[in-house]
Amino acid sequence: MATPHIAAEKGEIAPAVLMPGDPKRARRIAELLMPDARQVSDVRGIGAYTGTVDGKPLSVMASGMGMPSLGIYANELFRFYDVQRIIRVGTAGGLSPKVRVGDVVVALGAHTDSAMNTTRIPGIHFSAVASYPLVAAAVAAAGDSDRVHVAPVVSRDHFYGNPAEQIQKLADYGTLCVEMEAAGLYGVAAEHDREALAVLTISDHLLDSSQDMSAEDREHKFERALHLAVAAAHC
Template structure:
């Protein structure tokens, strides 16, 4: 049952997986949601935690940075461990005046500059979109989110994001064009997740906290603000995981 990147045995990974990018954040999510969770794999230091939340099984593991890294883990989870849904819970940079640092983006779809998606169906520009059931669950859960305690807003948006291969070098003209077409955030994983899930008839969603803004440079939240903001996205991701 083990793969080159996951050493868990059959049945040790839940049908629903929460997937942040950072392995340390995965550890913190597991400790917050499932203090009694078991570590069922730790290949390359990427621990997979499995436990229950409100009686329902859940696993948490990191994707690493970028679409190639996420694609490895998502493929193995879907193909080998029969995972049914993966929910990315991460961060994004704001692209539009319509979104602010601290807001949460439920990624309806993910444009991309990556060739990974174009290879899915030769001759077709594949539309990388989220699973409706998971979007609906996250949106419903968002209605009960309290405001941020420091008055920064923390609005929830359902909108496209763009998944880029490069972290640096976002051309201003591209940012402007993406924003003009309703794209609110930039990140590095959602398009690959959506494409891989679709190719296996599985479910996927990305819920991202806006941690910085490419238009005005606003960023650098305090560690306390980052964790509080991130917990809001985590609430929505958990609702999707157990929809």
Template sequence: MATPHIAAEKGDFAPAVLMPGDPRRAERIANLLMPDARKVSDVRGIGAYTGTVDGKPLSVMASGMGMPSIGIYANELFGQYDVRRIIRVGTAGGLAHKVKVGDVVVALGAHTDSAMNTSRIPGIHFSAVASYPLVAAAVAAAGDATNVHVAPVVSRDHFYGNPAEQIQALADYGTLAVEMEASALYAIAAQYDREALAVLTISDHLLDHSRDMSAQEREENFERALGLAVAAAHC
């Protein structure tokens, strides 16, 4: 039963879906994790793959960039394909000195400057938070690693032109990273009574751009975050 944006049939997706932003990263993850992966959808160049990891079913699908894009796919996966949990495996910009390029942030919650969640419950400022069992599984998989952080992030509508004083204030309030999808994903998971998590590799830093990853490095350097995401997918 295809949707406007996914050409798969009912049952083609596993209960858990890993969701990077980049279609090339989705294909790379599928090939890395699942020798038995089969492509179940390819609408608009957004490949979706299903296979098994250690005998457990898993799917991988790209989300594209931004909350409207991940919102489309999350709604269709939760609402039409009976997906139970989505784990975003993406990149983020560091906001605070305590995180460095290459570190991983498990996003406990996601502030946002987007209006996407403001109309969900009139009169309420909706809190977009991760699902605790997925957070706990990712943290357990991280063990004693000092380069894995559990903290809020901020999901932005705009990649460019965000006020410097706002960035500093977010860091002062314990926000470690900035990205563009988690807040919408968490809200949609709550709407469907499903689970969601974002596990993010710091690919650049707003306080020091001298060590930013290249486009190729952003595509390839996700192994640590991927291991945590798989642990959350199969907890």
């Protein structure tokens, strides 16, 4: 049963889905994790791949950039393919001195400047938070690593032109990094009573650009985050 944006038949998507933003990264993750992976969808350049990891089914599918794009795919996966959990595996920009490039942030919650969640419950400021069992599984998989952090992030609608004065205030309130999808994912998961988590690799830093990853590095240096994401997917 294909949808307007996913060509897979029902049963071809696993109950757990890893969701990077980049279609190339989705293919690379599938090849890295699942020798038996097969492509089950390719609509608008967004491939979906299903296979097994340690005998357990898993799918990988890109979301594209931004909450509107992710919202389309997450809604269809939850509604039509009976997906139970989506784990975003993405990159983020550090905005606090508590993190450095290469660190991983398990996004406990996601502030946002987007209107995506404002109409969910009229009169209520919706809290976009991760699913605790997934957070716990990711943290357990991290062990005592000092390169993994559990904290709020901020999901932006705009990549460029964000107010510089907000960076320090966000950091003061414990926000470690900025990205563009987690708040939307957490909102869609709550709507469908499903589970979601974002595990983010710091690829650049707003306070110090000297160690920023190249575009090639962004596609390859996500092994630590991927390990945590798989642990959450199969907890």
